[in-house]
Amino acid sequence: MEITESQIKSIVGEVMAKMQLGESVTKMHGIFTDMNEAIEAAKEAQKQVRVMSMDQREKIISIIRRKIKENAETMARMGVEETGMGNVGDKILKHVLVAEKTPGTEDIKTEAWSGDRGLTLVEMGPFGVIGAITPCTNPSETVLCNTMGMLAGGNTVVFNPHPQAIKTSIFAINLLNEASLEAGGPDNIAVTVEKPTMDSSAIMMKHKDIHLIVATGGPGVVTAVLSSGKRGIGAGAGNPPALVDETADIRKAAEDIVNGCTFDNNLPCIAEKEVVAVDSICDELMRYMVEEQGCYLASPEVQDKLIHTVMDEKGRLNRKCVGRSAKVLLAMVGVDVSDNIRCITFEGPKEHPLITTELMMPILGVVRAKNFDDAVEQAVWLEHGNRHSAHIHSKNVDRITKYAREIDTAILVKNGPSYAALGFGGEGFPTFTIASRTGEGLTSAATFTKRRRCTMSDSLCIR
Numbered sequence: 001m002e003i004t005e006s007q008i009k010s011i012v013g014e015v016m017a018k019m020q021l022g023e024s025v026t027k028m029h030g031i032f033t034d035m036n037e038a039i040e041a042a043k044e045a046q047k048q049v050r051v052m053s054m055d056q057r058e059k060i061i062s063i064i065r066r067k068i069k070e071n072a073e074t075m076a077r078m079g080v081e082e083t084g085m086g087n088v089g090d091k092i093l094k095h096v097l098v099a100e101k102t103p104g105t106e107d108i109k110t111e112a113w114s115g116d117r118g119l120t121l122v123e124m125g126p127f128g129v130i131g132a133i134t135p136c137t138n139p140s141e142t143v144l145c146n147t148m149g150m151l152a153g154g155n156t157v158v159f160n161p162h163p164q165a166i167k168t169s170i171f172a173i174n175l176l177n178e179a180s181l182e183a184g185g186p187d188n189i190a191v192t193v194e195k196p197t198m199d200s201s202a203i204m205m206k207h208k209d210i211h212l213i214v215a216t217g218g219p220g221v222v223t224a225v226l227s228s229g230k231r232g233i234g235a236g237a238g239n240p241p242a243l244v245d246e247t248a249d250i251r252k253a254a255e256d257i258v259n260g261c262t263f264d265n266n267l268p269c270i271a272e273k274e275v276v277a278v279d280s281i282c283d284e285l286m287r288y289m290v291e292e293q294g295c296y297l298a299s300p301e302v303q304d305k306l307i308h309t310v311m312d313e314k315g316r317l318n319r320k321c322v323g324r325s326a327k328v329l330l331a332m333v334g335v336d337v338s339d340n341i342r343c344i345t346f347e348g349p350k351e352h353p354l355i356t357t358e359l360m361m362p363i364l365g366v367v368r369a370k371n372f373d374d375a376v377e378q379a380v381w382l383e384h385g386n387r388h389s390a391h392i393h394s395k396n397v398d399r400i401t402k403y404a405r406e407i408d409t410a411i412l413v414k415n416g417p418s419y420a421a422l423g424f425g426g427e428g429f430p431t432f433t434i435a436s437r438t439g440e441g442l443t444s445a446a447t448f449t450k451r452r453r454c455t456m457s458d459s460l461c462i463r
C-alpha cells in the first residue's frame with residue numbers, strides 16, 4: 001500500500017500528540033508506569049518464550065521485520081522530531097537495514113563433540129529477562145535490533161530508554177509486542193516505563209531477576225553498568241579516525257569519508273569523526289573534499305565560533321548541535337551556505353577541540369601526519385583507547401595490518417565508508433549495539449545467550 005507524505009506527517013503528528021498528553025501510552029503494549037511491574041511482565045512473557053520452538057521465535061521475528069518496514073518512515077520521522085537529531089532519509093535506511101539484515105534464530109548454533117567417551121553438546125541458552133539501556137542517537141533502531149537478537153536467543157527485555165527519545169522508543173516497543181501477538185506469542189516480549197529516569201535504571205540494574213544488562217551509550221552509562229555487579233555488555237563511545245595514506249585512491253577516499261561522516265548527520269558511533277592524512281596527499285584529499293564532496297572549509301574564526309557553540313567551556317556537548325546538519329550548524333555561527341554543503345572541514349592539530357572530541361556532528365577536522373607511522377600514532381591517540389571503530393584508505397596490506405594491530409578496534413573499515421561495517425554496502429550483519437568496552441564487538445542473537453554444556457558419558461557416539 002502506498003502512503004503519501006501528508007498521511008505519514010499526520011500519523012506522526014497524531015502519535016506524538018497522544019503521547020504528549022500522556023493519553024493511551026500505558027494502553028500501548030509493553031508500557032508500564034512502574035519499573036518493577038514492567039520487569040514482572042517481561043518475566044511472565046519469558047516463561048512462554050523459553051518453551052517456544054525456534055520456529056515460533058522465528059515467526060515472531062519475521063513479523064517484526066515486516067512491521068519495521070511498514071513503519072520505517074513513521075519511526076524515522078518520530079526520531080528526528082522528538083530528538084531533533086539526524087535526518088529522516090538516512091533513518092529510514094537504518095530501519096530497513098535492521099529489518100532485512102539483523103540475524104535471527106540462525107545465529108543460535110550448537111557445538112558438539114562425539115568420541116569414545118560419549119557425546120558433549122554446548123547449547124546457547126537464554127539469560128532470561130535482559131535489562132537494556134538505549135541512546136537517543138538511534139532510539140528505535142537500537143530497541144528493535146536488540147529485541148530481535150534477544151528474542152532469537154530466548155530472552156525478553158526491559159528497556160530504560162533515553163528520556164529524550166521515549167516516545168519513539170515506546171512506538172517501537174509497542175510494534176514488537178504487536179508482532180508477537182500476531183504470531184501467537186505473548187505480550188510484553190519487550191517492555192519499558194512511561195517515564196524512564198536514573199531511578200528506574202537503578203531499579204532495573206539491581207533487580208534480582210535481571211541477570212544481564214546491555215548498555216548502549218556514552219562512557220557514563222557503560223561505567224554504571226559495569227559497576228552494577230551483574231554481567232554487563234558495554235557498547236560505549238567512539239571517536240573513529242579515518243587514516244589516508246599516499247597509496248590510496250585519494251578521490252574515492254574523499255568521497256567515502258564524507259559519505260560515512262555525513263550519514264544521519266554523523267550520529268552513528270562508527271562514523272568518521274576526523275581524518276588523519278599523510279602530508280604528501282593531504283592537500284589533494286582536502287581539495288577533493290571541498291571541490292567534489294560538499295565540504296565547507298572553515299576559517300580559524302569560524303572554527304572558533306563553532307567551538308564556542310557546539311560545546312561549553314568544560315567541553316560538554318551542546319545537545320542542540322548533536323546530529324544537526326552542516327548547514328544548520330553553520331547558520332548557528334552566522335554563516336549562510338547553499339544546500340549542497342553537507343560537511344564542515346579544516347586542518348588542525350589532533351588536540352583541536354573539534355577534532356579530539358566525539359561531536360556526532362558533520363564536522364571533519366583533518367590532521368596532517370609526516371608519514372604513515374606518524375599517522376598511525378596520531379590516529380591511535382585520537383581513538384582515545386575506546387577500541388570502538390577506525391577506518392583506513394590504503395592499498396598497502398602491510399600498512400593496513402600494522403594499523404589494525406595498533407588501533408585494535410571492534411570495527412576497522414578498509415577503503416570504504418564507515419557504514420559498510422554494518423552491512424550497508426559491505427558484507428555482514430548490522431547492529432546498533434557495538435560492544436567496544438567489553439569486547440564482544442558487533443552484538444547479535446548469540447551475544448545474548450549463555451553457553452550450556454550437556455554431556456552424555458560413554459553413549460550416543462554411533463560412529
Ligand code: NAD
Pocket residue numbers: 133134135136137138160161162163198201216217218219220221224234235236237238268269358432433434435436
Ligand atoms: P548517553 O550516554 O547520554 O545516554 C545513553 C543512555 O544511557 C540513555 O538511556 C541515558 O539515559 C543513559 N545514561 C546515561 N548516563 C547514565 C548513568 N550514569 N546511569 C544509567 N544510565 C545512564 O548517550 P546518547 O547521547 O544517548 O548517545 C550517544 C553516545 O552513545 C555516544 O557516545 C555514542 O558513541 C554512544 N553510542 C555507542 C554505541 C555503540 O554501539 N557502541 C551505539 C550508539 C551510541
